[in-house]
Amino acid sequence: MPLKLYYLPLRARAEATRLVLNYGGIPYEDVSVEFGKWPELKADAAICPLGQLPSLEMNDGTVICQSGAILRYAARLANLIPSSPEGLAEAEMIQEITQEMNDINPIVCYFDYQSDVYKSKHDAYFNALPKWLSVAQRVLGDHPFFGRGTGPSFADFALFHIVDMTLLVQPKALDEYSKLMAWFKSIQALPAVKAYLEKRPAKGVAGSGKPGSLMAMP
Ligand SMILES: N[C@@H](CCC(=O)N[C@@H](CS)C(=O)NCC(=O)O)C(=O)O
Structure with missing residues (x-):
């Protein structure tokens, strides 16, 4: 089962993890939670243990939150942890x-x-x-x-x-x-970063930023 990365339709606190997973070739599902569905999901402790996103369903099916912990878990899978x-x-x-x-x-x-x-x-x-x-x-x-x-x-x-x-x-x-x-x-x-940057939602495109934000401007 691939990893599931839950986040709002934004780059923000999930983007470094997306970069790591793409660089490392680690399969994952990017679960984009619409702003309208966010209050309902926030109450679901199985996905949002602290009422916050991002969260990540790991390889064993358990869920973690906190963007820094999520990033470092992804980095361990992708061998991006410094050795010294x-x-x-x-x-x-x-x-x-x-x-x-x-x-x-x-x-x-x-x-x-x-x-x-x-x-x-x-x-x-x-x-x-x-x-x-x-x-x-x-x-x-x-x-x-x-x-x-x-x-x-x-x-x-x-x-x-x-x-x-x-x-x-x-x-x-x-x-x-x-x-x-x-x-x-x-x-x-x-190369893997370039490929990811080219395929992710661009500035002005739904999925990169909240409507009204600088990122949502064309
Ligand atoms: N320290 C947490 C902060 C997470 C956080 O504040 N996420 C925001 C969205 S970017 C959130 O869920 N806020 C609660 C809310 O919108 O009600 C982390 O780094 O993951």
Whole structure:
């Protein structure tokens, strides 16, 4: 039975896991829960143990929630866990940083583009951004990937998604971070990633963002 990834019709907190599963060639069913069905599903503890999405039905039929745990489980299936304790620690640190940067997800995919909440969240996110990007670039150093391996780790996909969302709002956001820019382009060009990016719902297409959000704009 393939994995079942339950989420709203958004990239947001499920997208890094989708990238990992696609990169690793792991079969999964992307179960998109319509916004109208969300209140009903939220009450179903078998699928939403904490009343939140995403959740994942694993290979043994049991369900986990919390996007970070889901991502790391997918990464174990896809062999995207760094082998050294230090590499793993760095990868986990980068993933934790992406959780702190999570506001870019509702900014792009959820809030009404014209709303006050969009503007205040946008300003707060972009004020904090240089701090996060500087640390990420320093951790990357001269390595091609996060986690100090010869191939990507789950941290690369976690940060790739967040940077991808950030660039949708501010296309010049990486201009002063040349190493991060080169890293971003190298992840984007990985054949399995490229194939996934081409097939996923594009900006302006149902499934990438809530109607009214920046992502839903053509
Ligand atoms: N820490 C959780 C947060 C999950 C979360 O807040 N998900 C949102 C959707 S993106 C949710 O289900 N919110 C509850 C609601 O909409 O009622 C995670 O990383 O998975």
